[in-house]
Amino acid sequence: MTKIKEDLMLKTAELVRLTHEAKIPVMILFEGVAASGKSRLANELLLALDAKYTQFYATKTPTTEDLRLPFLYPYWKNLPARGEVTIYFRSWYASMLDYEEHGLKKEVYKDYKVLLEEIEVFENLLINDGYEIIKFNVEISEKKRKEHIEKTKENPLTRWKAEEFEHAIPKETYLDGMKKLVKATDAISPWTIINYSERNQAINDMYEVIIERLEAALKKQKKKKKQPADGKFTKNFTTDLFVDTEDDMSKKDYKKILPELQDRMREIQYALYEKKVPLILVYEGMDAAGKGGNIKRVRESLDPTGYEVNAISAPTETELSYPYLWRFAVDLPRTGHIEIFDRSWYGRVLVERVEGFASTDEWQRAYEEIKDFEKSLLIEGAIVIKFFLVLDKDEQLKRFEERQNTPDKQWKITDEDWRNREKWDIYLEASKDMIDKTSTEDAPWVIIPANNKKAARIKALKTIIEHCEKRLNI
Amino acid sequence: MTKIKEDLMLKTAELVRLTHEAKIPVMILFEGVAASGKSRLANELLLALDAKYTQFYATKTPTTEDLRLPFLYPYWKNLPARGEVTIYFRSWYASMLDYEEHGLKKEVYKDYKVLLEEIEVFENLLINDGYEIIKFNVEISEKKRKEHIEKTKENPLTRWKAEEFEHAIPKETYLDGMKKLVKATDAISPWTIINYSERNQAINDMYEVIIERLEAALKKQKKKKKQPADGKFTKNFTTDLFVDTEDDMSKKDYKKILPELQDRMREIQYALYEKKVPLILVYEGMDAAGKGGNIKRVRESLDPTGYEVNAISAPTETELSYPYLWRFAVDLPRTGHIEIFDRSWYGRVLVERVEGFASTDEWQRAYEEIKDFEKSLLIEGAIVIKFFLVLDKDEQLKRFEERQNTPDKQWKITDEDWRNREKWDIYLEASKDMIDKTSTEDAPWVIIPANNKKAARIKALKTIIEHCEKRLNI
Numbered sequence: 001m002t003k004i005k006e007d008l009m010l011k012t013a014e015l016v017r018l019t020h021e022a023k024i025p026v027m028i029l030f031e032g033v034a035a036s037g038k039s040r041l042a043n044e045l046l047l048a049l050d051a052k053y054t055q056f057y058a059t060k061t062p063t064t065e066d067l068r069l070p071f072l073y074p075y076w077k078n079l080p081a082r083g084e085v086t087i088y089f090r091s092w093y094a095s096m097l098d099y100e101e102h103g104l105k106k107e108v109y110k111d112y113k114v115l116l117e118e119i120e121v122f123e124n125l126l127i128n129d130g131y132e133i134i135k136f137n138v139e140i141s142e143k144k145r146k147e148h149i150e151k152t153k154e155n156p157l158t159r160w161k162a163e164e165f166e167h168a169i170p171k172e173t174y175l176d177g178m179k180k181l182v183k184a185t186d187a188i189s190p191w192t193i194i195n196y197s198e199r200n201q202a203i204n205d206m207y208e209v210i211i212e213r214l215e216a217a218l219k220k221q222k223k224k225k226k227q228p229a230d231g232k233f234t235k236n237f238t239t240d241l242f243v244d245t246e247d248d249m250s251k252k253d254y255k256k257i258l259p260e261l262q263d264r265m266r267e268i269q270y271a272l273y274e275k276k277v278p279l280i281l282v283y284e285g286m287d288a289a290g291k292g293g294n295i296k297r298v299r300e301s302l303d304p305t306g307y308e309v310n311a312i313s314a315p316t317e318t319e320l321s322y323p324y325l326w327r328f329a330v331d332l333p334r335t336g337h338i339e340i341f342d343r344s345w346y347g348r349v350l351v352e353r354v355e356g357f358a359s360t361d362e363w364q365r366a367y368e369e370i371k372d373f374e375k376s377l378l379i380e381g382a383i384v385i386k387f388f389l390v391l392d393k394d395e396q397l398k399r400f401e402e403r404q405n406t407p408d409k410q411w412k413i414t415d416e417d418w419r420n421r422e423k424w425d426i427y428l429e430a431s432k433d434m435i436d437k438t439s440t441e442d443a444p445w446v447i448i449p450a451n452n453k454k455a456a457r458i459k460a461l462k463t464i465i466e467h468c469e470k471r472l473n474i
Numbered sequence: 475m476t477k478i479k480e481d482l483m484l485k486t487a488e489l490v491r492l493t494h495e496a497k498i499p500v501m502i503l504f505e506g507v508a509a510s511g512k513s514r515l516a517n518e519l520l521l522a523l524d525a526k527y528t529q530f531y532a533t534k535t536p537t538t539e540d541l542r543l544p545f546l547y548p549y550w551k552n553l554p555a556r557g558e559v560t561i562y563f564r565s566w567y568a569s570m571l572d573y574e575e576h577g578l579k580k581e582v583y584k585d586y587k588v589l590l591e592e593i594e595v596f597e598n599l600l601i602n603d604g605y606e607i608i609k610f611n612v613e614i615s616e617k618k619r620k621e622h623i624e625k626t627k628e629n630p631l632t633r634w635k636a637e638e639f640e641h642a643i644p645k646e647t648y649l650d651g652m653k654k655l656v657k658a659t660d661a662i663s664p665w666t667i668i669n670y671s672e673r674n675q676a677i678n679d680m681y682e683v684i685i686e687r688l689e690a691a692l693k694k695q696k697k698k699k700k701q702p703a704d705g706k707f708t709k710n711f712t713t714d715l716f717v718d719t720e721d722d723m724s725k726k727d728y729k730k731i732l733p734e735l736q737d738r739m740r741e742i743q744y745a746l747y748e749k750k751v752p753l754i755l756v757y758e759g760m761d762a763a764g765k766g767g768n769i770k771r772v773r774e775s776l777d778p779t780g781y782e783v784n785a786i787s788a789p790t791e792t793e794l795s796y797p798y799l800w801r802f803a804v805d806l807p808r809t810g811h812i813e814i815f816d817r818s819w820y821g822r823v824l825v826e827r828v829e830g831f832a833s834t835d836e837w838q839r840a841y842e843e844i845k846d847f848e849k850s851l852l853i854e855g856a857i858v859i860k861f862f863l864v865l866d867k868d869e870q871l872k873r874f875e876e877r878q879n880t881p882d883k884q885w886k887i888t889d890e891d892w893r894n895r896e897k898w899d900i901y902l903e904a905s906k907d908m909i910d911k912t913s914t915e916d917a918p919w920v921i922i923p924a925n926n927k928k929a930a931r932i933k934a935l936k937t938i939i940e941h942c943e944k945r946l947n948i
Contacts, residue, residue, distance in 0.1 A: 010882055017885055043778040047770055051785035051816060058779040065537050089779055157741040157948070160748055161777075267631040274634055296521055303635075304517040305532040305563055311525035318792055342525060408484055411491055474631070 005200060008207035009048045015214040016085060020053050022221050023082040023321075025131045028210070029091040031178060032138030034168050035148045037196030041138060042089050044203055045210075049085060059090035061098055067105055068276075068334040070380040071095070071115055072122055076329040081321035082130075091135075092119055093185075094169070097177040101169050108381040116184060118379060121372040123188045128365060129323040132217045133189040134210060137182055140196040227359030237429040242447070245392040247455035254454040261461040262301040268468045269302050273336035275472055278382040280333060281464065282344045284434075285389030286427070287417050288399040289450040290457075294389065295340055297457040298464065307338035312347060324348050324358075324366075325373055332377070345370055346386075349434045354426055367437040374443045383471055384443040387460055388435060389450040393424055479674060482681035483522045489688040490559060494527050496695050497556040497795075499605045502684070503565040505652060506612030508642050509622045511670030515612060516563050518677055519684075523559060533564035535572055541579055542750075542808040544854040545569070545589055546596055550803040555795040556604075565609075566593055567659075568643070571651040575643050582855040590658060592853060595846040597662045602839060603797040606691045607663040608684060611656055615671045701833030711903040716921070719866040721929035728928040735935040736775040742942045743776050747810035749946055752856040754807065755938065756818045758908075759863030760901070761891050762873040763924040764931075768863065769814055771931040772938065781812035786821065798822050798832075798840075799847055809855070819844055820860075823908045828900055841911040848917045857945055858917040861934055862909060863924040867898055 019026055032038040057078040080086040100112040152158045182191045192209045196202045272279055283291045299307055310331055319327045325345055333339035348366040352358035377384055403413040439445045446463050450456040493500055506512040531552040554560040574586040626632045656665045666683045670676040746753055757765045784805055793801045799819055807813035822840040826832035851858055877887040913919045920937050924930040
């Protein structure tokens with residue numbers, strides 16, 4: 001090893017130990033045509049870093065199973081936690097070009113430009129959350145590249161590898177595509193072009209860029225002050241958005257209508273499955289508004305192999321070491337499946353705003369982030385319906401007391417529920433802001449009066465069925 | 475809902491809340507032919523349980539990607555953590571029959587009986603670790619089954635589902651196979667046959683079995699005393715197993731041999747890939763014996779897309795909520811890949827025994843568990859090589875002091891290293907016991923004298939290459 005190279009390597013290793021301690025997550029991408037030398041560069045870097053907090057992820061052509069999940073799903077799944085480093089051998093960029101070249105999920109995307117939108121949203125979200133994204137595009141002279149391929153071909157044990165090179169995306173397509181993508185995304189987080197024609201120089205260049213970026217990231221982190229957490233609530237907030245809490249429903253009607261809707265719901269499930277459309281249902285609302293019972297009626301007649309309920313509690317230690325959207329992004333439904341969120345990513349602008357778990361800047365930024373996140377769900381072909389179950393304050397008290405006094409239901413009521421009740425007005429304001437700021441045409445909030453549980457259930461089922469019938473044309 | 479059914483449902487829900495609090499993991503399996511009613515039973519149960527700690531896993535026919543991982547991999551991946559419940563809709567049993575029926579990985583297994591061995595090892599391990607496994611085999615009269623299929627066929631929206639029934643494993647093969655499997659595994663954890671011909675009775679039967687089993691599990695848990703943790707060490711332990719710490723190697727020879735072996739190692743990697751053989755390397759040994767540097771020389775010329783280093787630290791909170799083998803079982807290499815463990819599952823009988831993190835019973839049981847675990851890796855076609863790097867006590871001191879005095883290396887030495895050094899003799903005894911009890915013909919321990927780092931690296935590389943050449947016939 002040349003002396004300079006070793007110094008740079010040691011410096012890099014030291015800085016990564018510091019970013020590890022400072023809990024800065026680092027993503028390092030290597031793009032480049034086949035046989036450009038990016039695997040040698042990536043391995044060089046890997047050797048320098050501590051395996052305890054370093055991951056390596058190689059982008060592959062998606063399998064049929066991968067195509068049933070969102071485009072960025074593999075990258076959400078393989079995101080570094082705070083303090084970790086992930087090295088990407090080819091990334092979402094090569095992946096996008098692969099989708100385009102082979103017409104993957106064409107019927108869903110129509111125009112592959114939407115994938116670039118997804119990428120921009122993804123990188124911006126991560127950067128705002130403190131991620132350091134270092135992007136290398138490795139180039140090589142055609143002469144050197146051919147030499148490399150020939151050498152690999154000579155050896156009978158590695159010949160198949162050389163042949164593999166020729167099955168990837170055509171070189172010209174890749175180079176043209178990357179040129180455009182580098183230009184389009186350089187402003188989000190800058191690219192570095194590395195020329196591998198002279199190996200040692202390339203390695204030095206790589207280390208120098210990483211050193212510069214990590215030093216800057218550490219400096220920025222040091223300067224960062226603790227962010228204030230202010231929910232910015234109005235005194236004596238009132239709204240007429242949630243006035244309508246009552247809907248009528250006789251027991252007799254309910255008993256007649258419910259099974260009919262549930263049968264239809266089961267048919268809808270099969271139709272979603274057949275047409276490969278994922279359905280995402282979000283339930284939010286006041287405590288004791290009946291979210292659980294409502295969800296139960298939706299799923300009661302469904303095939304359990306095709307739906308899942310994700311009941312959201314306080315984040316675990318692991319979940320806290322990722323961006324708040326992570327635990328949802330890794331739990332999205334496959335095509336044709338139904339995912340029901342009993343509470344959701346909206347916790348960011350509800351409980352986290354109210355309790356001060358998110359800084360002012362974080363919860364205020366979240367409205368746009370959430371709209372972007374849902375937009376990417378729509379790009380992926382999902383139906384997204386968001387229910388807000390609204391209850392009046394007296395009815396809540398009645399239900400709390402009933403839970404308290406019924407042995408089978410006592411487990412449902414905790415001190416936290418009573419504490420939240422004391423914050424009724426500010427939860428109301430947070431909910432109002434959320435609905436105002438995140439209702440979009442394709443991912444609307446549906447407000448459901450929930451004083452009458454039966455009526456609320458029927459309304460939710462009818463809403464889901466109508467949306468799906470319209471979308472599925474059945 | 476009939477009154478009896480509702481009572482049983484509430485009782486079940488209550489018991490699962492208790493097993494959740496008591497941190498008892500529960501697995502509930504549903505087997506049965508297509509259209510036997512098992513999806514209705516499973517959904518009934520799902521509705522009763524709190525989604526916060528309940529998962530549902532549907533066994534599917536393995537994809538090509540699945541076939542690159544061990545047979546039980548999906549079940550390790552979808553294991554309930556302590557306090558959780560996982561409902562399996564078809565399980566490793568149907569999976570085994572599917573492999574057999576379709577001749578999957580035939581060239582690896584030769585005889586599918588080995589999968590039954592894997593299953594027995596898996597269930598026994600879990601049960602010894604406190605898992606409650608409740609297995610249902612759902613039966614139905616042929617008349618009822620046909621009615622169900624006909625009804626599904628009538629509706630245009632569900633017709634494809636009915637047709638799917640006929641593409642599964644042939645009914646007779648499944649029934650015959652399950653009969654044998656139920657008989658073979660009833661003693662590990664008992665099966666319950668449920669007849670679904672009368673729906674409400676079937677539901678009641680299901681709840682009654684679950685109630686009985688969970689009550690027993692809770693009672694057992696209550697009676698359980700805190701297990702003593704005694705490493706059972708001998709006073710003034712000595713062994714001549716680790717006397718040989720020196721191997722000679724001149725700088726000149728090293729500089730000549732190393733690159734040759736590394737080039738060969740790269741060829742071996744391609745050959746493993748082509749022949750789809752996974753290679754698992756385990757590194758254990760004294761602190762500062764040079765495991766990291768040794769691993770570095772093995773991976774230095776490898777293609778980073780085909781190997782991974784897993785450096786083991788103290789388990790995280792999540793890892794602690796599973797059996798100790800879990801974090802390794804979910805991180806095994808795909809066919810053709812290399813996984814290098816820098817420390818490993820042997821922590822159970824080393825640090826966990828020494829520090830009292832495992833009870834006497836747990837670390838004593840672990841020798842057999844580990845042998846069984848490695849046997850299942852071999853069944854899956856892996857090459858397993860385990861290195862123990864041995865250093866003498868004076869050389870360790872010299873290396874510790876050098877680390878202390880070299881600014882670039884200070885991060886490598888911690889107070890814990892010094893504390894471990896004080897326990898030199900008992901680590902020695904634990905290591906000796908480990909090697910005596912877990913060296914098998916196909917997964918041998920290779921003891922590497924490590925006072926001379928260069929010689930140690932050459933020996934490890936040569937060992938790996940020889941084993942692989944022999945196995946791959948190259």
